[in-house]
Amino acid sequence: MATTNYKENFLNGIIKENPVFVLLLGCCPTLGVTSSAINGIGMGAATAFVLVMSNLAIALVKNVIPDKVRIPAFIVIIAAFVTVVQLLMEAYTPALNEQLGLFIPLIVVNCIVLGRAEAFASRNTAFASVLDGLGMGVGFTLALTLLGTIRELLGSLSVFGVKLVEADGMLVFILAPGAFITLGFIIAVMTWLKKRKPAHS
Amino acid sequence: MEYLVIIISTIFINNIVLAKFLGICPFLGVSKNTSTAVGMGGAVIFVMVISTIMTYLVQHYILIPLDIAYMQTVTYILVIAFLVQVVEIVLKKVSPDLYQALGVYLPLITTNCTILGVAILVIQNNFNLLESVIFAIGNSVGFTLAIALFSSLREQLDTADLPEYMQGIPAALITASILSMAFMGFAGLV
Numbered sequence: 001m002a003t004t005n006y007k008e009n010f011l012n013g014i015i016k017e018n019p020v021f022v023l024l025l026g027c028c029p030t031l032g033v034t035s036s037a038i039n040g041i042g043m044g045a046a047t048a049f050v051l052v053m054s055n056l057a058i059a060l061v062k063n064v065i066p067d068k069v070r071i072p073a074f075i076v077i078i079a080a081f082v083t084v085v086q087l088l089m090e091a092y093t094p095a096l097n098e099q100l101g102l103f104i105p106l107i108v109v110n111c112i113v114l115g116r117a118e119a120f121a122s123r124n125t126a127f128a129s130v131l132d133g134l135g136m137g138v139g140f141t142l143a144l145t146l147l148g149t150i151r152e153l154l155g156s157l158s159v160f161g162v163k164l165v166e167a168d169g170m171l172v173f174i175l176a177p178g179a180f181i182t183l184g185f186i187i188a189v190m191t192w193l194k195k196r197k198p199a200h201s
Numbered sequence: 202m203e204y205l206v207i208i209i210s211t212i213f214i215n216n217i218v219l220a221k222f223l224g225i226c227p228f229l230g231v232s233k234n235t236s237t238a239v240g241m242g243g244a245v246i247f248v249m250v251i252s253t254i255m256t257y258l259v260q261h262y263i264l265i266p267l268d269i270a271y272m273q274t275v276t277y278i279l280v281i282a283f284l285v286q287v288v289e290i291v292l293k294k295v296s297p298d299l300y301q302a303l304g305v306y307l308p309l310i311t312t313n314c315t316i317l318g319v320a321i322l323v324i325q326n327n328f329n330l331l332e333s334v335i336f337a338i339g340n341s342v343g344f345t346l347a348i349a350l351f352s353s354l355r356e357q358l359d360t361a362d363l364p365e366y367m368q369g370i371p372a373a374l375i376t377a378s379i380l381s382m383a384f385m386g387f388a389g390l391v
Contacts, residue, residue, distance in 0.1 A: 024370060027229065028314050032222035072282055075311075079275040087271065102223075105274045105321055109314045111226055176220050177382040184374030192366035 009128050013135030019112045020143035020183075021190050026112040029103045030144060031179040037160050040148030041141060042096045043103060046085050048137025050107050051116060053081045055133035058117045059126040074117045075108070082107045112136060150182050204335045211339030214388055217315055218347040219381035224315035228348055229373060231306070238352035242345025244306040246338070248288060249316055252281050253337035256320040257330055277320050282311045315344055351380060 019025045026047070033043045057077050065073045086104050089097040097104065107113065116136055121129040152158055155173035157165045172178050217223050224245075231241045256277050264270050289307045292300040310316060319340050323333040354376050363372055 024229065025226075027225035028222050031225055072279070075278055075282060076275060079278050083271060083274050086274065102318055102321060102325075106223075106314045106318055108274055108278050109312045109317050111312060114312065172382070175385065176222070177378040177385065179222065180374045180378035180381055184371045184378065187374065188366050188371035191371065195366055 006128065006131055009131040010135040013132065013137070013139040014142065015139070017136075018139045018143060019136055020140060020147075021187055023112075023115075025115055026110045026140065027183075028106065029110065030147065031176075031183060033100050033103050034144055034148040034151055034179060035155070035174045036152045037145055037148040039096070039099055040144035040146075042093070043100055044137070044141025044144045046089065046100070046104060047107055047110060047112070047140055048134070049085055050078065050081045051113055051137045051140075052130055052133035053084075054078045054113060054117060055121040055129040056126055057081070058121040059124060059129035062122050070122065071114075071118070074114060074122075078113050078117065079108045112140060147179075147182055147186065150186075151178055154178070154182075204332070207332065207335050208339040208342075209390065211336060212343040212346060213384065214390055216343045216347055216381075216384050217319070217340045218344055219377070219384045221318075223318040224313055224344055227309065227313055228344075228351065228377070229370065231309075232348050232352040232355055232373075234356060235349060235352045238348045239345065240302055241306045241309075242341075242348050244303040244310060245313065245315065245344050246341040247303065248281075248285060248307070248310050249319055249341040250334060250337045251288065252284050252316050253320055253323055253333050254330070255280050255284055257323060257333050260324055273321070273324070277317055278311075281316055281320070285311050315340065347380070347384075351377060354380065 017023055020030050029043050033039045054077055120132045151173045155169045157169040218228050227241055232238045259280055285307055319337055323336055358372055
């Protein structure tokens with residue numbers, strides 16, 4: 001019984017409650033950095049790290065924090081881990097850090113992180129919280145990578161930086177309007193698939 | 202002249218929502234009707250200008266002299282959260298009317314990434330205090346403009362006959378895309 005629960009904790013964030021496509025949380029980095037697949041993965045990994053670590057920390061200290069100040073306390077914990085990520089990325093992946101720029105410090109105000117802290121980590125065990133963070137993080141990364149791949153493919157006709165055809169793509173998909181329209185269509189397809197399913201089974 | 206360039210470029214060319222992708226959550230969440238959208242915009246203008254001044258002062262008179270600039274993210278978010286609380290309490294006492302209009306949006310603003318984003322951008326761009334204030338005004342007005350335009354489009358969208366799977370968020374995102382394309386027309390204005 002316990003094992004299936006843990007599995008559920010992990011899988012929940014990937015499909016059923018995918019933070020981007022289903023919950024629509026954390027849209028700013030989703031749209032802002034996904035002009036290529038690599039950026040999507042980088043941003044997803046950074047967010048996943050913060051999610052896992054802050055979920056773990058919050059689950060461990062939740063009994064010590066008075067209920068009234070829990071939100072500010074959560075934000076400080078999250079901000080601390082974001083600073084860790086910021087310093088690590090500056091040191092080890094300066095090029096990616098340059099690309100993602102402002103969106104790394106903005107993980108602090110990403111609704112997914114605070115949302116999971118409040119909705120899950122503050123009332124579950126440390127292990128379950130880590131799994132939940134990991135699932136949400138992976139779901140977020142997958143969503144960003146999918147969006148990044150589509151935009152990169154249409155916008156510059158390349159996948160993960162490898163040029164497929166020597167020609168110019170539709171530049172608009174790299175620019176701002178492409179981000180909105182791609183996410184709009186992905187969500188429409190998801191909804192369509194979900195609506196269709198019951199009829200089949 | 203230089204200040205005018207900052208204002209025009211932040212409102213139209215590099216619009217914070219449609220070109221820089223900050224504040225998408227309130228942009229999608231609080232744009233179902235125009236009056237709430239304008240209310241949210243007003244609250245953002247108010248808080249962004251004050252918080253940019255505060256974080257600018259904190260950066261230059263506390264963080265840099267103490268050589269702890271790496272604490273930027275933690276400090277800023279605390280300053281902003283604190284400020285939003287103070288603004289809420291002060292408004293309630295001083296101007297109940299304004300509080301009535303902006304009150305419900307204030308708590309949402311702590312997690313609005315435009316506020317933290319602009320505070321950090323100001324430092325990255327090495328602006329002085331006056332430039333920072335102008336930059337904050339431009340960006341928050343840009344946010345208000347975008348969300349007000351978008352909400353009036355969405356009000357029309359509600360009456361449109363769309364396929365079931367396009368209703369709501371997908372249609373809103375595609376509308377946002379077209380709006381953002383329209384704003385691209387301003388490129389090269391300055």
